Amino acid sequence: MQDLSRSDTFHAYQVVPRPVSMIIVEHAPEPSLIVPSHSHPKAQLAVAVKGIFSLHTAEGAWLVPPNRAVWVPGGVVHEMHARGQAVSNRSLYIQPDASPGLPTDCRVIELSPLMRQLILEATQIPLLYDENGRDGRVMRLILDEICAAPKMPLHIPMPRDPRLLKICRALLADPGQGGDLDDWARIGALGRRTLTRLFRQETGITLTLWLQQVRLMEALTRLSLGQPVTTVALDLGYDSPSAFTAMFRRVMGKTPRHYLGRQDAALD
Incomplete structure (x- = not known):
């Protein structure tokens, strides 16, 4: 398997043989379009760390304020736009069958204090983590928090x-x-x-x-x-x-x- 430790493209993270993987991305404020139209087999949880961005699909648009996240099911064609300032986000890529309770539609979710700490912890976990060890338990807890997260009214159909x-x-x-x-x-x-x-x-x-x-x-x-x-x-x-x-x-x-x-x- 290729070395993914230094990859900064979402394509590479689609082949990581783990239920959850994470990429850290920094975007300049211009141009507005920061991620062109695309899709990927894994679901994505894009977490806004700095700045504010929006997700766009054929069905509508979702706004993602700082310290909130947008869920995109696998296979959904989408693009992302910056909203007037530099954007930093953490994206988790998740296998569709990683948990039976994962959302099936695009949505913005509120992050619990526990979820924010788990995401911080996940940035230090290697891509090929031990699924049966402590790192695997952290990732499984992230899945539980995604399933339990409240849906936010930040969608324009x-x-x-x-x-x-x-x-x-x-x-x-x-x-x-x-x-x-x-x-x-x-x-x-x-x-x-x-x-x-x-x-x-x-x-x-x-x-x-x-x-x-x-x-x-x-x-x-x-x-x-x-x-x-x-x-x-x-x-x-x-x-x-x-x-x-x-x-x-x-x-x-x-x-x-x-x-x-x-x-x-x-x-x-």
């Missing part, structure tokens, strides 16, 4: 209907624009009732909730770049910073300051 896509692209270009369902229906040249029915049918959620997700993900990106809460809230169409903070706490379980704070154990 994308419709396929061209009329709906026209509406979504307009809102993605300017998430803070005003308007209601009638205004958005006019953009897509369809009726309000048709818009409501078709959008839920194709994405699984309402357009109102979809726009909330878009604004939340845009807010996280801007806040991670140091923009003030007041500026972000008003730019994204909220009546006041308190209204934005209330939405953020309702969806994320924490205020913006606490969510992006450094109270979490760092992974670098």
Whole structure:
């Protein structure tokens, strides 16, 4: 078998005969596209250490803030984009049958304090670790933590209907624009009732909730770049910073300051 100890390409890690392997990757902030469209047989858990990045597939986009991770099942074609700053991540590649409880869809997950410590420990474990020894037990515990991790609402599903896509692209270009369902229906040249029915049918959620997700993900990106809460809230169409903070706490379980704070154990 080839020497993988110094490899820094994800291709090499697909052939490691272990249920879990890890690669550490550093990306410059430009260009935005940091990992072009590709797929791989093993599943991937990409952990954001520094910076914030997004995962894109044909089904939608997922935002990954620092100290969180995105799960990508094996075989899913995807690409990753930096969001305005340098990105550092840890990627774990996992055999699809490593554990029966592993997710079957793309998702952003919250990392428990235990999981963050396990990932730090895994960076010191050799690729060809002893599966029956202490290192193997660490890797199996990582699998358990992935299976138990809560799913985070940082996903924007994308419709396929061209009329709906026209509406979504307009809102993605300017998430803070005003308007209601009638205004958005006019953009897509369809009726309000048709818009409501078709959008839920194709994405699984309402357009109102979809726009909330878009604004939340845009807010996280801007806040991670140091923009003030007041500026972000008003730019994204909220009546006041308190209204934005209330939405953020309702969806994320924490205020913006606490969510992006450094109270979490760092992974670098």
